[in-house]
Amino acid sequence: MVFGLYTLLEAGLLFVNAIAILNEERFLRKLRSNQNTQQNYGDPTSVSSQIMTLIKSVQMVMRFPLIFCNTVVILMLLLFG
C-alpha cells in the first residue's frame, strides 16, 4: 500500500505518543499489581514485566524528544496543511 514515508513516520509518532500518555493511576497501577502478585519479583523475563519495562522506559526516555517532534509536526501541519 502506498503510504509514503512521511505518513509512516507520522503513524510511528502517534504510536509513541499513545504509549507515553498511558495514565499512571487508572491503567498502569492495575498492570503493576497484577505483575507483583503473580511473580513476586522473581521473573524479570516474563512478557508482562518486559512490557512494563518497555512502557516505563519509553515514557522516561522519549518525553523530551516527543515534545519536540510533536511541535514540529503540528507546525508543519498548520503551515502546509
Added chain:
Amino acid sequence: MRTNGFYDQQTTFSNAYSNGYNQAGPFQPSPVMSSQQQNNIPSPFFNPLQAQNLFNDPVASMAVKYGSNLADQGKEFVQQNVDKWFSISKLKYYFAVDTNYVAKKLFIMLFPFLNRDWSVKYSQDDGTAVPPKLDVNAPDMYIPVMAFVTYILMVGVTLGTQDKFSPEKLGIYASSALGWFVIEVLLILLSLQILSVKSALKTFDIMAFSGYKYFGMILCLMGQLVLPDAYYFVLLYVCLSFTYFMVRNLKLMILMGNNNNQNNNQNGESNPYEQSSYGNKRRIYVLLFISLLQPLFIWWLTFKF
C-alpha cells in the same frame, strides 16, 4: 606530515616564484626529486616518480595538494562520525560475497527443500561467523540491497505496462517500501525483546533475513508481467518456499540460543527443565511470527499491481 608540508608550501611559495617555475617542489621529501627539478629536463616518458610534478604551475600543484588534504580530513571525519552509529567493518562482512554464493543462495531461496545442511559455519581461530563467501548459509546484505532496488525498478516496469507510470511514483514507492522494511525490522526486534528471547541474531542479520523476500517479490511481479493470473500461483509458491526458508534458517539461531541460558540462572540455581520448556515455547512463537511476517509482506507489497 602532510599538514607540515602544506604549511611549508605557503611560506616557500614566494621563493618558488622568485626562483622560477621549475622549483615548484621545495616540499618534496626525496632528494632525487629536487635534483630532477633543478635540471629541468622534460622526460618524454611518463615517469611515475615525476607524476607529482605533472603541473609545472605551482598554483595548480598547490591546489592539488590542498584538495587531497581536504579529502583526507573529510574521510577521517566521516569515518569517526559513522563509527559512532554502526561499525563499518561489521557491515563489510555482509558484503563479502561472490557470484557463486549469490547463485547458490538464490537457488536455495527458491528450492529450500533441496538444501540439506543449514548450519552456519564458524571460523576456528576467532569463533566469529565465516564470511558469506565461504558459507552458503551465512546471511549477507548484498542480495537484499540489490533485490530492493530491483523490486522498485520492477514496480516501475509493471506500472509502465499498465500506463500508470510517472517518475514521481518511483520515489513514492521506494520510500514507502523502505518505510515498511523499517517497520518490519522494528517489529521483529520488538518481539525478540518483549519475549526476552536471547539469540545469536544481530540487527544486521535480521535486516538481511527481512531483505531476502524482495527477491520473492520480484518473481511475483515478473510472473504477473507474463500472465496476469500467473501472479497468484507464483505468489503461493514463493510464500511457501520463503516461509520454509526462514524457518530452517532461523531455527538454529533462535532455538539454539537457549542452551546458553540453561546453566546461568539469575538466582544461581539451575532449573534446566522449567526454563528450557518455557523458553522454547516463546522461541517457537517468535520463529513462527517472523516466518509468517514474510508471506504477509510479500503479498502486501505486490498485490495492488
